[in-house]
Amino acid sequence: MENYLSVLNPEQRQAVLHWGNPLLILAGAGSGKTRVITTKIAYLVQERGVDPRSILAVTFTNKAAREMAERAQVIDGRAADAMIRTFHSFGAWFLRRNGSLLGLDSNFVIYDDDDTVILLASLMPEKPRSEAAKAAHLIARAKDYFLSPEDPELDLIDHRPQFRKLYSQYEAKLRSIGNVDFGDLIKKPVEILRTFPEVKKRFQERFQVILVDEYQDSNVAQFELLKELFTPETYLCVVGDDDQSIYRFRGAEVRNILEFPERFAGTDIIRLERNYRSTAPILAVAGTVVDNNRGRLGKKLQAERGDGKPPTLVFLPDQETEASFCAELIQKSMQKQGGSYVDWAILYRTNAQSLTFETEFLRRHIPYKVVGSLKFYEREEVKDALALLSFMVNPRDEIAFKRVVNKPSRGLGEASVEKILQESARGTALQRGNLVAASQSVLPELSKKAQAGLKTFLSLLEQGTKLLNPEQPRPLANILSSNRLSAGDGLSVLIVYLIEASGLAEYHATEDEIAGTQRLSNLQELANAASLYPATAEGLAEFLEHIELDRSMESGEDSSDAVTLITVHNTKGLEFRKVIITGLEQGVFPRADKEDEDLEEERRLFYVGVTRAMDELYLTTCAMRRMYGRTNMNQPSRFLLEVPLESVKTLGTVPRTFVQRQPLGVASAARSASIAGNRDRVSCTSSDGRWQLGSALFHDDYGYGQVVGISEGPEGPLIEARFETGKQVRFLSKYQSERFMRIDRDGL
DNA sequence: CCCGTCGTTATTTTT
């Protein structure tokens, strides 16, 4: 025991050893949070004699869940029996066992956001699809907030009565199909726990210990779930960082963590404030900026690594220059100091911003990888294959049926499909909703062409089902050995069979000469992923659930040396030696129209970005940016105004407005006051009032330039100026009128 | 049923 506890610092150890009252661990970025939580699990099992089966640890990402399970098991193998899952995977597990109490079949398929939109679109056929997408978003939010169609508070999501009605219709439709959406995976378990006290008791007794990771990202429904599982005897421990709450737009409720102590009486709070990742000046930037948020529990990160290279603030004219600046910075740094491309990450607020960097990096042959834009499971061909599989699991799945029944074209028009749907709604109670049964009974009424097509489709499914039965010999070996795709073990046989026999392989291969290859390889990849599952009905259901709940698609840890291009959101939990946060402009980051709570969230996002950096941090801002085909002149991000200038270096042309606006914020006002009596430090205005950072000047030999640094020396203010020629000089302020002429020209 | 053209519309996205 000593050995694994001895690697912890005092606060970490305190957090691990804590027992009894509810515990809130405020874990700052890079403070060893995962180590604490995994050690705690192992400690509970090993030292407190807690039965691992009575431990429930929930996370938000599968990656985090996997990591937690692995690391806890390394310390104590018995941790393997603890239930370590994502919130949603826990909900799915719960619903498969108890969903029947709400009339839910245990073979439900989980609809993703896309399916949800399609379903809603079918409920509002006269409205454009964008309307359905909006409604889907609102319904998802409603579920995040644990609101049902009849809840009065639903008005807070959308007050229009037609929304309430639509939500209600949507729920009815989902129920009749027998599937659930993501929100249901949390909301329905809560409903079951509330309605059935004996079930609640069972689960309360089972889970003596509940741990929650990234608690700042939890939503109201998840909080309700915790409340239902919690009893005064439960040991509840949540870990999170209120400053890193960045998913409000998805229903995450910061108040869950801010108000945790009030919600759970007697809560103890432990702060992990020692940061092992970043140097002091980087943390100074992060801390000073996030300090401008009002709603926070307060935390001060301590840099265990000590001092380091000051972060650099870079003012650039436009996004192309921004891209080439980044490229050059990386290339020069590697020439000078070595290192590799993987040390570098370029962060931006929106995915669209990656394009300029990609173009520039391609041109210069700088290897890069774009994180998060691929979306494997949203590809058309992948969704098609999954629809076939889903329909086999749940023949009531109307969305899946409509997607593939006539794809590729089998001569089944809209009218024929509509007939089948009508019939399924009518059918006998036993068969109601079953589209296979409805298809069979409607078959004689269809046109010759439609009949033939439908028969083909039905026999495809029938053959597929045979493949799931181990008793049956594997049919149609000829199709499996076709040359396009290759079947491996287990379930991949079924997938390859379905894709080939349905004609989808051919369809996607020939759809587009160039894209066809890619599409086929995506389908192959899907099949490969399935080879780990047995070719049985259970294996199929398991595979589908796994895919719905874990879309990360860890494609073999790209080991190639490349710069990472990534949105700030996607960097959470990651770290890089050198980070460039780009596009720091008003209207871009923070995005326009953000105020109050939304602005605070953008600031937290900035905080997350900054705290990813271990050694070097660069913040770039452009005076001009093309967006949506428009060229905009932007002001530097207000977050840059909040950056402590004394701990950063400045490059490029500082816009006058930037300097003038500097003292506006409360925090920065306090800062300049503290700087005033402090010699040898960079400040915004020289003590004689002659120069400001960004002031324009002219010199007979050097031409036009700008003040980039001001310091106070024994002979008065010392001014540092940079000229258009690239020349940088220092001079004493008292020489102003002689050779360095102050001129009235905008810094741009 | 396929293809071209026009008009619309743009965050962030663990599950």
Next chain:
DNA sequence: TAACGACGGG
């Protein structure tokens, strides 16, 4: 700007 969906002609 660019990408995608809707629509209409061949």
